Amino acid sequence: MNKIPTLTTADGLTLPSVGFGTYKLNGAVGVNAITKALSNGYHLLDTAFNYENEGTVGEAIRRSDVPREKIIVSSKLPGRHHKYNEALTTIQESLYRAGLDYYDMYLIHWPNPKENHYVEAWQALITAQKWGLVRSIGVSNFLPEHIDRLVKETGVSPVVNQIELHPYFSEKQLRAYDEKHNIITMAWSPIGRASSMLKDPVIKKIADHKGLSTSRVILRWETQLGVIPIPKSSKSFRQVENLDLFDFKLSDEEMQTITNLDKPDGRLNNQDPAKYEEF
Numbered sequence: 241m242n243k244i245p246t247l248t249t250a251d252g253l254t255l256p257s258v259g260f261g262t263y264k265l266n267g268a269v270g271v272n273a274i275t276k277a278l279s280n281g282y283h284l285l286d287t288a289f290n291y292e293n294e295g296t297v298g299e300a301i302r303r304s305d306v307p308r309e310k311i312i313v314s315s316k317l318p319g320r321h322h323k324y325n326e327a328l329t330t331i332q333e334s335l336y337r338a339g340l341d342y343y344d345m346y347l348i349h350w351p352n353p354k355e356n357h358y359v360e361a362w363q364a365l366i367t368a369q370k371w372g373l374v375r376s377i378g379v380s381n382f383l384p385e386h387i388d389r390l391v392k393e394t395g396v397s398p399v400v401n402q403i404e405l406h407p408y409f410s411e412k413q414l415r416a417y418d419e420k421h422n423i424i425t426m427a428w429s430p431i432g433r434a435s436s437m438l439k440d441p442v443i444k445k446i447a448d449h450k451g452l453s454t455s456r457v458i459l460r461w462e463t464q465l466g467v468i469p470i471p472k473s474s475k476s477f478r479q480v481e482n483l484d485l486f487d488f489k490l491s492d493e494e495m496q497t498i499t500n501l502d503k504p505d506g507r508l509n510n511q512d513p514a515k516y517e518e519f
């Protein structure tokens with residue numbers, strides 16, 4: 241397998257251009273899957289307070305042969321703890337759960353604009369970074385209006401925005417906004433949670449022509465867009481497949497053909513961050 245390229249955040253953190261999603265990987269089964277992912281070459285792990293598996297991630301890191309300092313561990317603040325003091329306590333709890341001294345990246349999971357405490361949450365992340373609890377800070381599911389407000393009220397920009405992104409929802413405008421503001425876009429559910437997207441005839445035609453699986457074509461499309469996909473798999477052979485993206489390329493025409501699959505209602509579960517709230 242070819243070496244995995246890296247991207248560098250605005251504040252100097254080096255990120256592998258593909259990460260590993262851990263939602264639903266819990267307990268002993270989760271520890272085995274995540275330890276395997278580390279040995280298969282994933283050095284960016286995505287977790288969240290709400291996944292209730294930060295302990296699982298921490299245990300996998302301890303069991304792995306990969307040194308802690310070679311791994312980017314990223315977690316997320318839940319919507320119910322956006323108030324400043326609660327947010328700081330939650331980040332500390334997140335670290336205790338994982339048994340780690342620091343996170344490399346910490347994100348606000350959802351903006352929850354009706355609750356309207358996300359600026360306070362951001363101030364807490366800024367403090368956590370000053371205290372050395374987290375190396376870099378970012379957001380997830382934030383729209384430009386939410387990020388503009390963070391920057392206006394605190395002067396500090398997130399370095400990452402993790403959003404739903406796959407061929408049926410390719411987020412052209414939000415990607416352009418992130419790029420303009422030097423924010424790296426990460427793609428969640430990058431293969432659409434193995435939905436019918438993996439059988440899409442347009443993607444399948446490109447995949448068949450190149451002798452590849454549809455998941456590899458989709459993940460390669462994302463990396464060529466400059467986005468970091470974080471596919472999850474409990475199976476070692478799929479983990480390997482999903483990382484094997486760097487010995488082939490999609491042509492400009494193939495890229496555009498996949499981008500054209502975008503649909504306005506292409507979200508998997510209709511989770512529009514302007515309205516959807518998660519606690």
Ligand SMILES: NC(=O)C1=CN([C@@H]2O[C@H](COP(=O)(O)OP(=O)(O)OC[C@H]3O[C@@H](n4cnc5c(N)ncnc54)[C@H](OP(=O)(O)O)[C@@H]3O)[C@@H](O)[C@H]2O)C=CC1
Pocket residue numbers: 260261262263264286287349380381402403427428429430431432433434438455456470471472473474475478479481482
């Ligand atoms: N910030 C946010 O709000 C959100 C963040 N996330 C993050 O993004 C990560 C990835 O998204 P997720 O929702 O898990 O969905 P993914 O798009 O990563 O799909 C995961 C599903 O695809 C299957 N799969 C994986 N690889 C293959 C393959 N090569 N061929 C066929 N099937 C495959 C997996 O099954 P199996 O395990 O059996 O291989 C699993 O069912 C999450 O784990 C989480 O870390 C997710 C949602 C929201």
Ligand SMILES: O=C(O)C(=O)[C@@H](O)[C@H](O)C(=O)CO
Pocket residue numbers: 263288509511518
């Ligand atoms: O996986 C995540 O990070 C989420 O935010 C999930 O809650 C996701 O949105 C979901 O699965 C909701 O049903």
